[in-house]
Amino acid sequence: MPADSPVATPDVAVSDAVRAFAFIGDLSMGRPTDHSHRTARLAGWLALASGGQAAEQQAAEAVALLRWSGCTANAAGFDQLLGDDVAGREQMFAQTLRPLSLQEQRAVAPLAEIHCEVSGDIARQLGMGAAVEAGLRQVFERWDGGGQPGQLGGEAVPAVVYQVAIASELEILSQVHGQAEALARVRAAGGSRYPAALATLACSAAADWLAALDEPSPARETVDEADRRVPLALVADVADLKLPWLAGQSRQVAEAAQATARLLGLDEDAAAQLHRAGLLHGIGRAALPNHLWNKAGRLLAGERERLRLMPYWTFRAAGAIQRLKTEAELASHAWEKLDGSGAFRSLSGAALSQAQRVLATAAALVALRSPRPWRLAHDADAAAQLLRGEATRGMFDPAVVEAAIAAAAGARPRAPARAAVTLSGREADVLRRISLGESNKEVARALSISPSTVRTHIESVFRKLECSTRAAATLKAFTLGLL
Incomplete structure (x- = not known):
């Protein structure tokens, strides 16, 4: 493909x-x-x-x-x-x-x-x-x-x-x-x-x-539950709601990892597995408080240790999602670095498989291209330069880094899911910004419109999506392929 x-x-x-x-x-x-x-x-x-x-x-x-x-x-x-x-x-x-x-x-x-x-x-x-x-x-x-x-x-x-x-x-x-x-x-x-x-x-x-709770009990599921399927991206989107600036990021990592794998010649099964792992890679973030993720500046040693547990909790999810154990285990390597400075296992060199290197590189590149509370998003050239610098210092595989950069440069937008709901261009702009946590005033300033106009667009979006909160509108918009 x-x-x-x-x-x-x-x-x-x-x-x-x-x-x-x-x-x-x-x-x-x-x-x-x-x-x-x-x-x-x-x-x-x-x-x-x-x-x-x-x-x-x-x-x-x-x-x-x-x-x-x-x-x-x-x-x-x-x-x-x-x-x-x-x-x-x-x-x-x-x-x-x-x-x-x-x-x-x-x-x-x-x-x-x-x-x-x-x-x-x-x-x-x-x-x-x-x-x-x-x-x-x-x-x-x-x-x-x-x-x-x-x-x-x-x-x-x-x-x-x-x-x-x-x-x-x-x-x-x-x-x-x-x-x-x-x-x-x-x-x-x-x-x-x-x-x-x-x-x-x-x-x-x-x-x-x-007392009976302490006795082992096999998980029960109806035949209907075992047969019915839903998009795994729904789990990713809900996990990403934890931090407004994360909206849609797990999807981006999944697509970047899959595209990188294809450029490197990995077979389609491996590329698809990386896509699923990318969707799961952030679910362990739920275990840690938001203020740690939002903190600007250098973290204290204890705070760094707490953040190192994020991929551990993602790994623990492998025991909860029975049919995705392999993907959840792979997802828990998204923070590993080739020089052993990553988390949570601190693996290095040959201990990291090519798939694990691809996922970690894709996650790092997407993070560089995304805004954070303490910095703006890096543009494509700056992100590529920073990632290449880290590869030079031994943190990432240079070949994987070049493939990830090339995939990002040549990627085409994901075909949106067909949806009964349509948003105007301005409504989509407003929704995209509020999904990242911007206030009405911040959206108005960025789009050069008045706060009252922003409010009108938000009301229209809520009405079309049948939602009354920003979080619900963000989740539904991603589900319908509107963002």
Whole structure:
């Protein structure tokens, strides 16, 4: 296949996509990477105990597994609000966070709206069904009407929301505060966060259920989930939402790696595998707080060590995404350097395969060509010069570097997916800039238009994409090939 042929969007089984979102969500929330799976089992048991059938059990499990799938979309807001989006949210749901001021409480509401819209959109794109989608769009509602995003309350909230909320609190609080205290807190929240009768039912069986969680349980999936396929790029796009300036970057790395592999003469299977690995290479970023990625200037030694864990967490995803173990393992080499100065394994020389060298080089070149909070994007010539300099110092393979630069110079735009939605050129310009985190004023200044005109374009984009938040619009635009 020629190097400039269109890139086919690789797909993945729905069940593997769900596992990937559960893994990313647990990392984002500072939870152990089995939290969502343990919560899913508890929620399923509670759904059955409260009179549900197999369909209700499956819906409860699915909502629990996807509950945190919107966490990347509001990470920037929580990092600004709490100082650490990962630790802050971990403390919030472990009920160890300091009391929030009234102003801080008000700031949480729009963040919850972002989360619910994105997670609901993910469920729709995964084809999870109306019950699961509705549960995720209302996942932070409360029985007393004091929840988010709609302050619905009572029977207006799907039962699965309450089942998953109780299951999650039982799982988290029993580990943080002990089982007795967890049961006391769940009982106390009955009648406010969730129905009192449901809390009582859960607490009556909780001891047995929590003990059963420690017994091995094979992952369950329906035949439908195993057969249905969704684009792997959806996982990449959601992971990239964590940092506004990352929007679409995993797609760029995937395409750069594939194009470079083709120029180097790698066979098409190897090139396609590199494309999938490129889509996965950034998912470990969810484990680390946004302020580390946003920091300008020299990092402290401890901060550098924390960032070195990013590819480790990507590697750990290999255990979560069963049919993509090889790709996830390859993806975890995206930060390695030929001289051994990379992360997380510090491999060097012959220990790095050609595919691993290609991925690391592609990731480095895309990063140089992309803006960061502390610098503008380098143009093609400057990026090529910097990358060649690093190759001269032994950090990258010179042959791979030249192939990556050549591929970037000769690449043609990816053929956009056909979509029912169309944006005007100006609407696309505005969306592209807000997807990178620019404010209305910054967009207006860059495009030489007024802030009110920017606002009008944003409203039009939201209306066309049926979204109400920037994160959801960014995700949907990438999914539809509009960006």
